Amino acid sequence: GDSVTQTEGLVTLTEGLPVMLNCTYQTIYSNPFLFWYVQHLNESPRLLLKSFTDNKRTEHQGFHATLHKSSSSFHLQKSSAQLSDSALYYCALRESSGQKLVFGQGTILKVYL
Amino acid sequence: GPKVLQIPSHQIIDMGQMVTLNCDPVSNHLYFYWYKQILGQQMEFLVNFYNGKVMEKSKLFKDQFSVERPDGSYFTLKIQPTALEDSAVYFCASSSGLGGFEQYFGPGTRLTVL
Numbered sequence: 718g719d720s721v722t723q724t725e726g727l728v729t730l731t732e733g734l735p736v737m738l739n740c741t742y743q744t745i746y747s748n749p750f751l752f753w754y755v756q757h758l759n760e761s762p763r764l765l766l767k768s769f770t771d772n773k774r775t776e777h778q779g780f781h782a783t784l785h786k787s788s789s790s791f792h793l794q795k796s797s798a799q800l801s802d803s804a805l806y807y808c809a810l811r812e813s814s815g816q817k818l819v820f821g822q823g824t825i826l827k828v829y830l
Numbered sequence: 831g832p833k834v835l836q837i838p839s840h841q842i843i844d845m846g847q848m849v850t851l852n853c854d855p856v857s858n859h860l861y862f863y864w865y866k867q868i869l870g871q872q873m874e875f876l877v878n879f880y881n882g883k884v885m886e887k888s889k890l891f892k893d894q895f896s897v898e899r900p901d902g903s904y905f906t907l908k909i910q911p912t913a914l915e916d917s918a919v920y921f922c923a924s925s926s927g928l929g930g931f932e933q934y935f936g937p938g939t940r941l942t943v944l
Contacts, residue, residue, distance in 0.1 A: 761833075816878050817863070820872045821872060823872060
């Protein structure tokens, strides 16, 4: 079945440094939708980014990601981390014909001064 | 932004008892979902519900599980009887069906089965 892999369980970095959280996926479907959700402590997971267009950069709130079907990747990036970016980040996939989301294991991002 | 509410935030029950988890979805949404997250693992899809019917369910959605949304009130997940392996955080989500079926999540209900 479909799967999503987030290789880092925890990423720690100093404020101002660039952020990159990895996400790769496996699916038999040719037109998947990819999502990044962010969950701050004691809050609900909230949609950060989404894409279904190959090789098109999508941006929101300073974060960006590009879906690359050739490498089955949808890495999340930000040029300069802020303290408030500290949270749990989930990458998720939805096949084009269905509705269920398949989640990765999540990456905790901790940003320090 | 739109909010999904879940009641209660925590529930502790004895194995074999029945439990009902309540979800108050975004008001104009028509599609509803439950996901299960065991501690330290990823969120996994349980079921989605539309127009009074289960549209899709995973193998995690055991026979002891049921969902309903009577008369537009809470969207509920009932487990009867509960088992130890049902201990997890259960997330509800809802969608309008637009925007690529963007799903809005609640904060989760932590269920502990003793």
